[in-house]
Amino acid sequence: MKKQHSTIPGSVTVARGFRAAGLSAGIKKTGKKDLALIVSDVPATVAAVFTKNQVKAAPVKLDMQHVKSGTASAIIANSGNANACTGKVGMIHAKAMAAAVARRLGCRDEEVLVCSTGRIGVLLPIVKIEAGIKKILKQISRTGGHDAALAIMTSDTKPKEVAVRFGKWHIGGIAKGAGMIHPNMATMLAFITTDAAFSRGVLQRALRHAVNKSFNRVTVDGDMSTNDTVICLANGLAGKPPLPAFQAALDHVCLELAKMLVKDGECVTKFVTVEVHGARNDRDAEFAARAVCNSALVKCSWCGGDPNWGRLMDAIGYSRAKIVEEKVDIAYNGVSAVKSGQPSRTPVAKVRKIVKQPVFTIRIDLHLGHGSCTMHASDLTEAYVTFNKGE
Amino acid sequence: MKKQHSTIPGSVTVARGFRAAGLSAGIKKTGKKDLALIVSDVPATVAAVFTKNQVKAAPVKLDMQHVKSGTASAIIANSGNANACTGKVGMIHAKAMAAAVARRLGCRDEEVLVCSTGRIGVLLPIVKIEAGIKKILKQISRTGGHDAALAIMTSDTKPKEVAVRFGKWHIGGIAKGAGMIHPNMATMLAFITTDAAFSRGVLQRALRHAVNKSFNRVTVDGDMSTNDTVICLANGLAGKPPLPAFQAALDHVCLELAKMLVKDGECVTKFVTVEVHGARNDRDAEFAARAVCNSALVKCSWCGGDPNWGRLMDAIGYSRAKIVEEKVDIAYNGVSAVKSGQPSRTPVAKVRKIVKQPVFTIRIDLHLGHGSCTMHASDLTEAYVTFNKGE
Numbered sequence: 001m002k003k004q005h006s007t008i009p010g011s012v013t014v015a016r017g018f019r020a021a022g023l024s025a026g027i028k029k030t031g032k033k034d035l036a037l038i039v040s041d042v043p044a045t046v047a048a049v050f051t052k053n054q055v056k057a058a059p060v061k062l063d064m065q066h067v068k069s070g071t072a073s074a075i076i077a078n079s080g081n082a083n084a085c086t087g088k089v090g091m092i093h094a095k096a097m098a099a100a101v102a103r104r105l106g107c108r109d110e111e112v113l114v115c116s117t118g119r120i121g122v123l124l125p126i127v128k129i130e131a132g133i134k135k136i137l138k139q140i141s142r143t144g145g146h147d148a149a150l151a152i153m154t155s156d157t158k159p160k161e162v163a164v165r166f167g168k169w170h171i172g173g174i175a176k177g178a179g180m181i182h183p184n185m186a187t188m189l190a191f192i193t194t195d196a197a198f199s200r201g202v203l204q205r206a207l208r209h210a211v212n213k214s215f216n217r218v219t220v221d222g223d224m225s226t227n228d229t230v231i232c233l234a235n236g237l238a239g240k241p242p243l244p245a246f247q248a249a250l251d252h253v254c255l256e257l258a259k260m261l262v263k264d265g266e267c268v269t270k271f272v273t274v275e276v277h278g279a280r281n282d283r284d285a286e287f288a289a290r291a292v293c294n295s296a297l298v299k300c301s302w303c304g305g306d307p308n309w310g311r312l313m314d315a316i317g318y319s320r321a322k323i324v325e326e327k328v329d330i331a332y333n334g335v336s337a338v339k340s341g342q343p344s345r346t347p348v349a350k351v352r353k354i355v356k357q358p359v360f361t362i363r364i365d366l367h368l369g370h371g372s373c374t375m376h377a378s379d380l381t382e383a384y385v386t387f388n389k390g391e
Numbered sequence: 392m393k394k395q396h397s398t399i400p401g402s403v404t405v406a407r408g409f410r411a412a413g414l415s416a417g418i419k420k421t422g423k424k425d426l427a428l429i430v431s432d433v434p435a436t437v438a439a440v441f442t443k444n445q446v447k448a449a450p451v452k453l454d455m456q457h458v459k460s461g462t463a464s465a466i467i468a469n470s471g472n473a474n475a476c477t478g479k480v481g482m483i484h485a486k487a488m489a490a491a492v493a494r495r496l497g498c499r500d501e502e503v504l505v506c507s508t509g510r511i512g513v514l515l516p517i518v519k520i521e522a523g524i525k526k527i528l529k530q531i532s533r534t535g536g537h538d539a540a541l542a543i544m545t546s547d548t549k550p551k552e553v554a555v556r557f558g559k560w561h562i563g564g565i566a567k568g569a570g571m572i573h574p575n576m577a578t579m580l581a582f583i584t585t586d587a588a589f590s591r592g593v594l595q596r597a598l599r600h601a602v603n604k605s606f607n608r609v610t611v612d613g614d615m616s617t618n619d620t621v622i623c624l625a626n627g628l629a630g631k632p633p634l635p636a637f638q639a640a641l642d643h644v645c646l647e648l649a650k651m652l653v654k655d656g657e658c659v660t661k662f663v664t665v666e667v668h669g670a671r672n673d674r675d676a677e678f679a680a681r682a683v684c685n686s687a688l689v690k691c692s693w694c695g696g697d698p699n700w701g702r703l704m705d706a707i708g709y710s711r712a713k714i715v716e717e718k719v720d721i722a723y724n725g726v727s728a729v730k731s732g733q734p735s736r737t738p739v740a741k742v743r744k745i746v747k748q749p750v751f752t753i754r755i756d757l758h759l760g761h762g763s764c765t766m767h768a769s770d771l772t773e774a775y776v777t778f779n780k781g782e
Contacts, residue, residue, distance in 0.1 A: 055708030055716045055732075085704055085716070087733045120701025121734050226705055296687065296771070297779055304780025310511025313476055314617055317446030325446045325476070341446075342478045343512050380687070382773035388688055389695025 005171075005249035007256075010163030011145025014172035015195040016237040017041040021139035022151030025132025027080035027118075027125055033151035035132040037101065038075045038191055039140050043111060044235035045197075046072040047204040049211045051228035057084035058094040059114040060227060066098070069110040070200045072233055075191055076101045077115035078129060079154050079176070084120040084226040093124045100133040115189050115229050117154055117176060149174040152189055155387070160260040166249045169196045169241045173253045177261030188215065190230040190257055196246055197236030206247050207232045214254035218262045218376045219293045230254075262376045267383035270302045271376065273361040276321075279371030284321035286373040288364065291319030299380035305356035307348060309337045312364070322368060329365040396562075396640035398647075401554030402536025405563035406586040407628040408432040412530035413542030416523025418471035418509075418516055426523040427542035428492065429466045429582055430531050434502060435626035436588075437463040438595040440602045442619035448475035449485040450505040451618060457489070460501040461591045463624055466582055467492045468506035469520060470545050470567070475511040475617040484515045491524040506580050506620050508545055508567060540565040543580055546778070551651040557640045560587045560632045564644045568652030579606065581621040581648055587637050588627030597638050598623045605645035609653045609767045610684045621645075653767045658774035661693045662767065664752040667712075670762030675712035677764040679755065682710030690771035696747035698739060700728045703755070713759060720756040 013020050018040055025035040048067045050060050066072070076097050083090050098112040105112075116124070149159035153176050163172040175190035198206070211230055232250075263271050274292050279285035292298055295315040301308040309330050316323050330338035332354040336346050354360050404411050409431055416426040439458045441451050457463070467488050474481050489503040496503075507515070530538075540550035544567050551566040566581035589597070602621055623641075654662050665683050670676035683689055686706040692699035700721050707714050721729035723745040727737050745751050 053705065053708040054714050055704050082701075085701060085729075085733055087717070087731075120704060121729075226708060296775075300776050300779035303776060306781055310473075310476060313446050313511065314444065317444040317617060323445050326478075338476075338512075340478075342476055380776055382776045384687075385691050385694060385771055385773045385776060388691035390697055 003248060004245045005164040005166035005252060008163050008165050010172055011161040012038055012148060012172045012174045012191055012193050013142050013145035014163035015170040015193045015235070017195060017235050018172070018193045019140040019142055020144035020148040021136050021141065022144065022147030022149070023132060023136050023139060025078070026128045027078055033147065034078055034080045035129065035136055036077045036148035036151035037136045037140055038148055038193065039105065040073055040193070040233055040235045042235050042237065043071040043073050043107070044233035045200050045203050046070065047200065047207040047232045049207060049230045051225060053226050055084065055226045057082050057116055057227040058086055058090035059083055059116045060229060061091065062094045062098065063113045063229065066110045066113055071111060072113050073105055073107045073111040074101050075113045075115065075231055076133065077152050077189060079117050079152050081116060081118040081122055081124050082120045082227050083116040083124050086121065086123055089123060093126045096126055097129060097133065100130050101137070104137050113231055115227070117152065117189055117227050120226060145172060145174060152176040155266055156264055158264055160257055160264065162253045162256045164249050164253055166245050167241060169238045169246070170194060171249050171253050173257050175257040175261060177264065188225070188228050188261060190215065190254070192230070192232040192250070192253060194232070194234045195236065195238035196234050197240040198234050202243065203232060203234050206250055209247065210250045210254040213251060214258040217374065218258045219290070259376055262378050265378040267381050267387050268378035269358065269381055270379035271359045272302055272379070273374060273376050275361065275363045275372070275374045276366065277363065277372045278366040278368055280322050280369040281371040282373060283371065285371040287319045288316045288321035288323065288366065289373045289375040291315040292364070293375050293377035296380055299377070302355065302379035303381050305352065307332065307337060307351040307355045312362070313338070316364065323366055324368065327367040329367070331363045333360050394639060395636045396555040396557035396643060399554050399556050401563055402540060402552040403429055403563045403565045403582055403584050404533055404536035405554035406561040406584045406626070408586060408626050409563070409584045410531040410533055411535035411539040412527050412532065413535065413538030413540070414523060414527050414530060416469070417519045418469055424538065424542035425469055425471045426520065426527055427468045427539035428527045428531055429539055429584065430496065431464055431584070431624055431626045433626050433628065434462040434464050434498070435624035436591050436594050437461065437504070438591065438598040438623045440598060440621045442616060444617050446475065446617045448473050448507060448618040449477055449481035450474055450507045451620060452482065453485045453489065454504045454620065457501045457504055462502060463504050464496060464498045464502040465492050466504045466506065466622055467524065468543050468580060470508050470543050472507060472509040472513055472515050473511050473618050474507040474515050477512065477514055480514060484517045487517055488520060488524065491521050492528070495528045504622055506618070508543065508580055508618050511617060536563060536565060543567040546657055547655055549655055551648055551655065553644045553647045555640050555644055557636050558632060560629045560637070561585060562640050562644050564648050566648040566652060568655065579616070579619050579652060581606065581645070583621070583623040583641070583644060585623070585625045586627065586629035587625050588631040589625050593634065594623060594625050597641055600638065601641045601645040604642060605649040608765060609649045610681070650767055653769050656769040658772045658778050659769035660749065660772055661770035662750045663693055663770070664765060664767050666752065666754045666763070666765045667757065668754065668763045669757040669759055671713050671760040672762040673764060674762065676762040678710045679707045679712040679714065679757065680764045680766040682706040684766050684768035687771055690768070693746065693770035694772050696743060698723065698728060698742040698746045703753070704729065707755065714757055715759065718758040720758070722754045724751050
């Protein structure tokens with residue numbers, strides 16, 4: 001299908017009828033922004049995808065209830081504290097956040113979604129947050145998306161925002177990531193808004209499709225968090241677009257945000273795209289790609305710019321994908337390194353030059369079928385370890 | 392059962408009728424020892440466990456054929472080169488190593504097992520190795536076990552040797568590890584010899600049992616190698632011992648060697664024992680323990696001495712083990728950190744003091760059943776990344 005969307009400047013407030021803000025409520029000791037609010041002028045159809053972790057933060061549990069109503073008017077999110085492993089008090093706090101927003105917007109509590117991200121096992125400073133909510137409701141504006149993007153950051157070094165237009169419709173999104181970034185999501189939040197009109201079922205299927213091809217195809221450190229949430233609000237103010245054009249635009253927004261998560265992963269220096277082709281099926285291709293992208297040894301060699309393809313062979317060999325050693329080809333940016341399971345004649349220096357670059361693509365051909373999978377991964381650096389050692 | 396074995400000084404040559412040697416054949420550029428030979432004076436019953444990686448080094452493929460004969464007289468092993476991803480030439484080289492030993496010992500080629508460890512995808516310097524084999528056959532002695540242990544080292548910093556006696560029987564073992572250390576083994580080799588007499592079937596079951604509780608319960612970096620091999624030779628010169636006493640002694644030898652692998656993992660600073668209790672079943676307990684032991688974030692916090700139990704909760708939550716957040720207890724060296732899924736009242740400083748130590752035990756109680764699993768893991772350090780970055 002021909003691409004019909006174009007990227008435009010903007011953020012989560014690009015679509016009609018959305019306002020947002022971000023401010024410091026005093027949760028982060030640094031004084032940086034830590035409270036974000038996104039509001040739709042009219043109740044929006046809601047779709048959401050949550051972490052599959054069995055340990056779910058209180059706001060995730062609450063949102064799983066709230067999205068059942070099918071519509072939402074606002075998302076309130078804090079950074080600096082995950083409100084996870086906080087028991088009954090944690091749930092009371094999450095509900096209090098929703099209620100504080102709903103009371104002032106004049107909507108039902110169920111129409112407010114709550115997200116938290118940060119350290120696990122610490123109670124929220126709920127009094128500060130309630131004061132922040134009172135304040136932030138007065139600040140929401142059509143240009144507040146950027147501040148909201150800043151306010152959901154934890155160890156991110158930059159805000160992540162995407163906006164696209166197709167015909168008269170818009171989709172805008174913000175996200176945060178950094179650590180615990182893994183397929184099936186991570187300590188990652190993504191909020192996507194659109195003025196397109198869709199039923200809940202169609203919107204949920206579209207979001208699930210986009211997430212599977214984006215947030216579920218990136219990895220930084222292989223840990224999946226307790227708070228991962230992707231929410232899409234569709235307020236319908238621009239009417240109903242053709243579904244294929246909408247899906248393509250939504251896929252684009254999710255993939256761009258997902259790539260930003262990897263590029264801004266904690267202390268990473270490389271952005272590597274791993275394509276597996278010729279697997280028995282797509283599932284096998286995904287197993288192989290994930291094994292490569294999550295191997296500590298592979299990621300260390302990327303960090304050092306070392307074309308150590310033996311570690312890739314090793315990783316696909318122990319993955320759950322069926323492989324036949326003698327059939328495997330591996331190429332870096334199109335330059336062959338492995339042919340039929342053995343070193344090809346390419347001078348190592350030529351491959352090393354590619355791996356020394358900050359961005360490159362590895363293509364693995366298994367020659368067993370038609371399954372394929374593309375993933376985006378970072379390297380593993382000394383700085384990542386240093387960053388995650390202490391408190 | 393009462394423990395009947397006692398640890399004694401010695402190595403892989405402690406059992407009657409075994410001789411060994413280690414020398415430099417010039418495979419390693421450093422000039423360090425890189426060729427090891429272990430010989431039994433009489434054909435020994437052989438049992439072996441190999442890597443499950445689908446990419447298997449040539450010597451592994453060869454040994455899988457050779458062990459079918461049921462007996463072996465020698466193990467020839469080189470370090471510095473894995474002879475993996477080396478195609479037909481690699482297999483010819485592995486066969487040549489076996490043949491060179493067999494010719495001089497006067498046994499069949501099938502009675503010689505071959506092991507290689509080191510870099511993947513490089514052809515063996517077979518001429519140097521054949522010259523080395525000629526030389527090493529003249530050097531084997533009853534005290535050569537230590538030299539053999541030195542000769543199989545790659546990035547290991549010290550040789551790994553264990554010897555035990557029970558009644559009139561002996562078991563001796565050597566191993567090498569360092570990187571790619573993972574459950575289901577790793578770039579690890581372990582050679583175990585005994586003067587006990589057993590049929591092949593009994594010996595294989597005993598070895599499998601011991602490996603499952605030892606080498607398959609340790610992890611350094613989560614990568615499983617192409618060359619992993621554990622071989623046990625039983626030459627029967629001391630007659631047939633009671634099986635329970637033999638099994639206990641063999642379990643001990645394997646577990647001690649496995650622990651040495653973790654303690655001498657590449658650039659590690661911590662030795663952490665993770666016990667999961669109260670899982671629905673042993674399989675679930677293993678899933679939970681592995682998720683914890685393989686989490687990059689958990690391992691980083693161990694490195695920094697940070698009692699970040701939220702990362703443990705997160706890891707067991709995304710593992711394939713069934714857990715109920717509100718039932719989970721976590722203790723460090725018996726000091727409670729998490730009670731019913733939430734922080735316990737223990738001062739954080741008290742737990743931090745434990746995690747700052749080089750050796751500690753984490754006990755996780757799921758309170759869902761009677762399944763349990765114990766694993767031994769290392770931390771993840773900046774030095775590990777540095778070590779594995781380059782060539």
